[in-house]
Amino acid sequence: MEAKAGRTIPEARTLAAAIGDDTRLVVVAVVRRAVAVRSDGEEDVLGWGKTHFWDYADGSAPSGHYLGGLSVRPDWRRHGIGTILTQARLDWIWRRASEAWYVVDASNLASIDLHRGWGFREVARAPSFHTTKFDGGEGALMRAPRPGTATY
Template sequence: MSTELKAAVRPAISSDIARILDVEAQAGRPLPDPGKLAAAIDDDARLVLVAGTRGTSDVGGFLGWGKTHFWGFDEGTAPTGQYLGGLTVRPDYRRNGIGTALTQARLDWIWRRAPEAWYVVNASNLASIELHRRWGFAEVARASRFHTTTFDGGVGILMRAARPK
C-alpha cells in the first residue's frame, strides 16, 4: 500500500486483545501477556488504542494498536510521567499514516493530562525517532535501561516533547 489511509482510532476493549496479539504475530514480535493487556485497557492512568479502516470492525479492518504508560516514580534519568508505550502496525499497512494517527491520538490524550510526554526508543530505530520528531520529541538521555525497558544492542534513548501551546 502506498496511499495514506484515514484510520479510525478508538480506545481498545477486552475483545480486541486477540486482534492485538494477531498484529504482533504478523509483525514477528513477541506476544504480550493477554492479562497485562487487559489490565492496561482497564487502567484509567493508561490508554490502549486500536486502529482500523473506517467503517469496519472485522479482523480484516484491524490495522494496528498503541498504548501509553504512566510511571509514578523517577528512576535514574527517567522521570515520573506519561510515556508513549508500544505501537505496532500490520506490516502490510505500514507507511500509510496508521502509526501517525495512533501517535497523535495518544499524545492528545497525554497532553490533556500532562505538560510533557516521554518516549523511550532503541537508538537503532531511526524510523521511530524520525516519526516522533514531528511532535517535537528531542533526546534527553541515553542508557541501557529506562524503567523496565531494555534495548537490543544495549542503547536506548529517552525523548521528551512539550505540550503544544
C-alpha cells in the first residue's frame, strides 16, 4: 500500500515496535471481501495510522501524544477512511491526555484545513520538530485540546 501511495514502506520492525509500545496506538482499516473457496473471506488493508508519544520536549515541541503517520490506499481515498482513522487515534489520545499534537509541512493546507475540524491550531513553525524534518521548507506544530476542556 505504501509503495502504491509513493511512500517509503516502514520496516516491519518499526511497525512491530509501534504495535508493541503501550504508549502508542496503531490502527488499521480493512475491507473483507468474499472468496468462493473460503467462508471467512479475505481482508485487504485500506489504510493505517499511528500515534507517537514523546516523553521529552524538543524546542517548541512539547512532550506529549502526537498523531503519527497516516496512509490510505490511493484507490480508497476520499471515502472517509483517513477521517475514521484520525478520529480513532484522537479518541485514544484524549482518553490519556488533555491535548493532542501533530506536525505537518506548513504548505500542506489540505491537511491543516482537515485537522482544524478537530480543533487543531498552529502553535509554532520550525524546520523540524522532534525527529520530523521538513526539507526545503518549514513545518507547523499543531495543537488541539480534548473536547470539553478549556481552549487556549
